[in-house]
Amino acid sequence: MKAEHLQLAYGAKVIYDDCDFHFDVEDKVGIVGVNGAGKTTLFRAILGQQELDDGEITLPGLRLGYLPQEIVISPEDKAITVWEYVAAGRPVDSLQLELNAEYEKLAKYPESKAILERITKLQDLIDTYDVANFDYELLRILEKMHLSGLVDQKMQDLSGGQKSKVAFARVLFENAGLLLLDEPTNHLDAMTKQFVMNFLRHYKGMVMVISHDIEFLDAVTNKTLFVNKVTHKMKVYRGNYTDFRRQYAEEKAAEDARITEQEREIRRLTEFVERARAAKRSNTALIGMGHQREKVLAKKLAELETREKDYGRVEINISPAKQSNKTPLEVQNLSFAYPDSPELYSRLSFALTRGEKFLIVGENGVGKSTLLKLIVGELTPTSGSIILGANTTIAYYAQELEILDPRRTIFENIQSHDFTDTELRGMLSNFLFHDDDIYKKVGVLSPGEKARVALCKILLQRANLIILDEPTNHFDPETQKIVGENLHGYSGTIIMVSHNPAFVEQVGITRMLVVPSKNSTTDHKNASSLAIVKNYSRELLEYYYYLNSDLI
Numbered sequence: 001m002k003a004e005h006l007q008l009a010y011g012a013k014v015i016y017d018d019c020d021f022h023f024d025v026e027d028k029v030g031i032v033g034v035n036g037a038g039k040t041t042l043f044r045a046i047l048g049q050q051e052l053d054d055g056e057i058t059l060p061g062l063r064l065g066y067l068p069q070e071i072v073i074s075p076e077d078k079a080i081t082v083w084e085y086v087a088a089g090r091p092v093d094s095l096q097l098e099l100n101a102e103y104e105k106l107a108k109y110p111e112s113k114a115i116l117e118r119i120t121k122l123q124d125l126i127d128t129y130d131v132a133n134f135d136y137e138l139l140r141i142l143e144k145m146h147l148s149g150l151v152d153q154k155m156q157d158l159s160g161g162q163k164s165k166v167a168f169a170r171v172l173f174e175n176a177g178l179l180l181l182d183e184p185t186n187h188l189d190a191m192t193k194q195f196v197m198n199f200l201r202h203y204k205g206m207v208m209v210i211s212h213d214i215e216f217l218d219a220v221t222n223k224t225l226f227v228n229k230v231t232h233k234m235k236v237y238r239g240n241y242t243d244f245r246r247q248y249a250e251e252k253a254a255e256d257a258r259i260t261e262q263e264r265e266i267r268r269l270t271e272f273v274e275r276a277r278a279a280k281r282s283n284t285a286l287i288g289m290g291h292q293r294e295k296v297l298a299k300k301l302a303e304l305e306t307r308e309k310d311y312g313r314v315e316i317n318i319s320p321a322k323q324s325n326k327t328p329l330e331v332q333n334l335s336f337a338y339p340d341s342p343e344l345y346s347r348l349s350f351a352l353t354r355g356e357k358f359l360i361v362g363e364n365g366v367g368k369s370t371l372l373k374l375i376v377g378e379l380t381p382t383s384g385s386i387i388l389g390a391n392t393t394i395a396y397y398a399q400e401l402e403i404l405d406p407r408r409t410i411f412e413n414i415q416s417h418d419f420t421d422t423e424l425r426g427m428l429s430n431f432l433f434h435d436d437d438i439y440k441k442v443g444v445l446s447p448g449e450k451a452r453v454a455l456c457k458i459l460l461q462r463a464n465l466i467i468l469d470e471p472t473n474h475f476d477p478e479t480q481k482i483v484g485e486n487l488h489g490y491s492g493t494i495i496m497v498s499h500n501p502a503f504v505e506q507v508g509i510t511r512m513l514v515v516p517s518k519n520s521t522t523d524h525k526n527a528s529s530l531a532i533v534k535n536y537s538r539e540l541l542e543y544y545y546y547l548n549s550d551l552i
Helices: 039-046 082-087 092-108 113-128 131-144 160-174 190-201 214-220 241-278 284-303 368-375 410-414 421-430 435-439 447-460 477-488 501-507 538-551
Strands: 002-010 013-022 028-032 054-058 064-067 178-182 206-210 223-227 234-238 329-337 343-352 357-361 383-388 394-397 465-469 493-497 511-514 532-535
Touching: 002 039, 013 054, 013 234, 028 039, 028 214, 028 241, 039 178, 039 206, 064 160, 082 131, 082 160, 092 113, 131 160, 131 190, 160 178, 160 190, 190 214, 206 214, 214 241, 223 241, 234 241, 241 284, 329 368, 343 368, 343 383, 357 368, 368 465, 368 493, 394 447, 410 421, 410 435, 410 447, 421 435, 421 447, 447 465, 447 477, 477 501, 493 501
Parallel strands: 028 206, 028 223, 064 178, 178 206, 357 493, 357 511, 394 465, 465 493
Antiparallel strands: 002 013, 002 054, 223 234, 329 343, 329 383, 511 532
């Protein structure tokens, strides 16, 4: 795969400026860069969905498999089963019908080269799908991604996380020559992620993956493509994400030293030129040298490299506007089931203490997001009650980011009477929106940029109970660190669903609720009680993932 002289701009906003890269047929490539740098746009260009201003991308006969960030199931696919949806990734039956039709044509026109070429292409394509092992491979992927219990369910009946996993399983089953994966671990539980990492590491084809998951990138990739939002350039680094960060840090240190030396030389020349200009007319030698140095100075100024702007953190008070009661939330004997579906919870009870940071973990589809929606009142319990303390105020961050108005600018979306415009600008700067960035319409932002705006807006509400559903989806490591620091210092109460152990540690979780799988039978999952509340520790979270590793 080769890209040459890529140029792309939206009006005055430059995305790519003369970018080149080359990858070999079995390279595993991590594509990194801050939100909005143009990573997803590159995938769209490879897929032919984005027209470039100049340059070209060459794909020598590679069949593409694509997993977008946001999964949309077509209306005709909603009514089919999980098995049928994943199996459609290898359209062997339809290809076989086409092949049979071509053979019928060949019987009538045996000398036709066009028909023979078409037969050869169809047969080669069918061969890539490994028809002999079709059912075995399909079942293996479904089992390893913990979807085998869903094979007869309709796509429309799945949770958002389950749909994402099923779409991912279909892409893996396609057996394409080039996989384009955009934030593939956003909805994966730890056990499924482990299988996917092993699968991709040994995949017989090229993989290009956009991800902010350092563990995933380090486990899978052998090359890294850095898309620089500041310079609009791309550069290939050998090695995984950690290797890239080391090489990039070395380059930045060398660049800073080089620019510092350039600036020192410019100051020296400037001082000499100024002395020469102030010299007496009789001092012709100094004046002459001044003219020479002035030419050198002009050249040095033209060659001076631009130092990337370093934006400092701004301290803003985001503590709760008022303190909650000692018990901001209590869940009593909660039971819930969707229509025509098994019960998700049966007599679930727990209470939160003011200032707790409470983590909810479990596999996809066990009802983690549903529990949050019950707490905020978007769903009604089948039985039992959810009691909010008298002074409890809630700010809710949902995966769908419904709190944002796509028609309004970033700044308009986060405006609050509790903060001055200067304070709001400072808070946006903490979330990596600087200068004129704040006047972009939310509708044109990348998913990661939208997530940053939503989190910023949540914190500015100064509620005393923050509820977060997978807050680090789409976040690059720098943003994750910033958000983790903000939440760690938050004095209110937090309820959070997350599959990101590093972020969990940054926030400072105090307890966790394990929601076991509906298919659990082992004692450690305690399926009979349907939920387990335990004191939190990093060792406990790792132990939970270890106990579930038998599913990998």
